[in-house]
Amino acid sequence: MPVHVFIIASLIKSVIVLLVLLTGVAYSVWLERKVVGHIQNRWGPTRVGPFGLLQPLADGLKFIFKEDLTPPHVYRPLFLAAPMIALIFALTSISVIPFGNSITVSGYSIPLQITDVNIGLLMILGITSMGVYGVALAGWSSNNKYSLLGGLRASAQMVSYEIALGLSLVGVLIQSGSFSLRTIVDAQGGHFWGFIPRWNIFHGQLIGFFIYLMAAFAETNRVPFDLPEAESELVAGYHTEYSAMKFAAFFMAEYANMITVGCLATLLFFGGWHGPIGGPPWVQALLPVFWFVVKVVCFIFLYIWVRGTLPRLRYDQLMSFGWKFLLPLAIVNLIATAIAVVW
Amino acid sequence: MVPLSYYLFLSGFLFTCGVVGFLIKRNIITIFMSIELMLNGVNLSFVAFAAHWRALAGQVFVFFVMVVAAAEAAVGLAIIIAVFRTRETLNVDQVNLLKL
Amino acid sequence: MSLHLILFLVFGAICVAGAVNLLVQRHPINSALSLIAVMAALAGEYLLLGAEFVAAIQVIVYAGAIMVLFVFVIMLLNAGEEEETKGSRVASLFGVPGMLTGAVLMAWVVLRRSGTEPVSIGALPGHPTEIAHLLFHDFLLPFEVTSVLILIAIMGAVVLASKPEATERKAD
Numbered sequence A: 001m002p003v004h005v006f007i008i009a010s011l012i013k014s015v016i017v018l019l020v021l022l023t024g025v026a027y028s029v030w031l032e033r034k035v036v037g038h039i040q041n042r043w044g045p046t047r048v049g050p051f052g053l054l055q056p057l058a059d060g061l062k063f064i065f066k067e068d069l070t071p072p073h074v075y076r077p078l079f080l081a082a083p084m085i086a087l088i089f090a091l092t093s094i095s096v097i098p099f100g101n102s103i104t105v106s107g108y109s110i111p112l113q114i115t116d117v118n119i120g121l122l123m124i125l126g127i128t129s130m131g132v133y134g135v136a137l138a139g140w141s142s143n144n145k146y147s148l149l150g151g152l153r154a155s156a157q158m159v160s161y162e163i164a165l166g167l168s169l170v171g172v173l174i175q176s177g178s179f180s181l182r183t184i185v186d187a188q189g190g191h192f193w194g195f196i197p198r199w200n201i202f203h204g205q206l207i208g209f210f211i212y213l214m215a216a217f218a219e220t221n222r223v224p225f226d227l228p229e230a231e232s233e234l235v236a237g238y239h240t241e242y243s244a245m246k247f248a249a250f251f252m253a254e255y256a257n258m259i260t261v262g263c264l265a266t267l268l269f270f271g272g273w274h275g276p277i278g279g280p281p282w283v284q285a286l287l288p289v290f291w292f293v294v295k296v297v298c299f300i301f302l303y304i305w306v307r308g309t310l311p312r313l314r315y316d317q318l319m320s321f322g323w324k325f326l327l328p329l330a331i332v333n334l335i336a337t338a339i340a341v342v343w
Numbered sequence B: 001m002v003p004l005s006y007y008l009f010l011s012g013f014l015f016t017c018g019v020v021g022f023l024i025k026r027n028i029i030t031i032f033m034s035i036e037l038m039l040n041g042v043n044l045s046f047v048a049f050a051a052h053w054r055a056l057a058g059q060v061f062v063f064f065v066m067v068v069a070a071a072e073a074a075v076g077l078a079i080i081i082a083v084f085r086t087r088e089t090l091n092v093d094q095v096n097l098l099k100l
Numbered sequence C: 001m002s003l004h005l006i007l008f009l010v011f012g013a014i015c016v017a018g019a020v021n022l023l024v025q026r027h028p029i030n031s032a033l034s035l036i037a038v039m040a041a042l043a044g045e046y047l048l049l050g051a052e053f054v055a056a057i058q059v060i061v062y063a064g065a066i067m068v069l070f071v072f073v074i075m076l077l078n079a080g081e082e083e084e085t086k087g088s089r090v091a092s093l094f095g096v097p098g099m100l101t102g103a104v105l106m107a108w109v110v111l112r113r114s115g116t117e118p119v120s121i122g123a124l125p126g127h128p129t130e131i132a133h134l135l136f137h138d139f140l141l142p143f144e145v146t147s148v149l150i151l152i153a154i155m156g157a158v159v160l161a162s163k164p165e166a167t168e169r170k171a172d
Helices: A003-039 A055-065 A075-097 A120-130 A132-141 A145-176 A181-186 A207-219 A246-271 A281-309 A316-343 B002-024 B028-053 B057-087 C003-025 C026-047 C052-077 C089-114 C127-137 C140-161 C164-171
Strands: A102-105 A108-111
Touching: A003 A055, A003 A075, A003 A246, A003 A281, A003 C164, A055 A246, A075 A120, A075 A246, A075 C089, A108 C089, A120 A132, A120 A145, A120 A181, A120 A246, A132 C003, A132 C026, A145 A181, A145 A207, A145 C127, A181 A246, A181 B028, A207 A246, A207 A316, A246 A281, A246 A316, A316 C026, B002 B028, B002 C003, B002 C026, B002 C089, B002 C140, B028 B057, B028 C003, B028 C026, B028 C052, B057 C052, B057 C140, C003 C026, C003 C127, C026 C052, C127 C140
Parallel strands: none
Antiparallel strands: A102 A108
16 A cells, blocks of 8 residues: 555544544433433433434533633642643553454455554553543642542542452453454454354353453443542532643543543453444445444443442442452452453 | 664663652652652653563563553552651651651 | 664654753752653653664653652652752862763773774664563563562562551551
């Protein structure tokens, strides 16, 4: 592939992925409000557009036109930088996620992924582990006790659950023998006995997926692990002092992280873009992307469902759950997978 | 193409900054960070030499350095918390009970 | 100038700026942030040298875990600005010339012995498989020793940082 074709293709892919991601962020907020509303016997947003479908647009406009307050006693440089750090790292990690096979456009085979690196999984882990600075610095620089407590909780929680998260992925890595997300998905093609898909979750990684799910809830600060922003005890946690677009940046970062985590779960445990494929060639080219998106949306629905169902844990319960239950379970899962693979 | 000496200069500069920070800083946490900076400088020269001599063992050594750094950070920060709890200060000049 | 050299200079400039900023800043959180910048830029240098796995681990372990601990402790203890203290006169009398001598000596040795032989980009692909082979075959004993070290460090940290009353109650 010549250099200029590569650059043009990469630019087009980046723009499309960014637009889709931001739209996805906006509409997962809508989905959350709608689903939680129905769980609680309400309607959710209904006024703006049919089924309230234009609500994200109205929310976005509201955020843009709100007054952007900076409280007087904050540490300004970090107060301004924190939302940007959170949002940048949340959006960057999508760049190594593959969402389909390659398509052929005028003779060039273009992989459906912004960039294919052979340590893709490690790169996502690295980027998400840097994302905690946004939350921690926001909490510290606000100069507010609730923010500080939120930031402290967030950093301790993320460091603790990162270990369980990493260990839960090692089982998948042992089975596929590669850090490349594309290779991991390719290893999950085909079926057991002709009808059960050969996804990792049916391939002995059920416990691994459970650990991943729990750790992912904690990493993205979602219910039941949303201690950093527990509104009934900490006002709003680390983003108490933020308003307008700065608050929106945290909001978008949280939902972008949810989508990234959902993409990663789909790739590692649910066979990525594999699914029933048929029909004319252009349908065959686009069906994998469709299956990928469907799986990610199911995962986000699971997130919202859990939010509508479970109460928040206490902080000591959160820590003992992570260290005394998830971590040993992850180690046992890792050893069991290793023994099974060697056999 | 970058000469090996460029990497070594960068590595040496980072190490020197670490030493200077260790000596001139008065905050115990910053002193600790200076030690981490020294370790990072050494790591860079390990990786550069690994590429230069075509020996992967240099990269493996970086892992050992990182493990030692992690262990040191865990114990060191625990000591800092213990010191702060008893002395209520982070200034090393005021932690001088053993001085004559 | 090759692209490799330009990238080296960009990452190197970030490293140098971060290291100097660590020394200049008075507040520990600013020093911690500049150290994080140094570490991230070093990961870039490792990528240039072909050590992709080391680069990833550098970001995950150093920038993503160890430095989070530092930031956590700074936030927990609410560390303020560093206080000025007068340094000892002996240190400034001998320290600065000593440092200059050391730097000159080091530069001389580096230039003399290593020459200017270039390191090509991606000279040594640090593929995870080969590193794992080295780590679990040739360096198995050091690897196990470091795991014991980590265990001791964890126990030491727990004992040191736990509340004094808790340990006293256990001793009774």
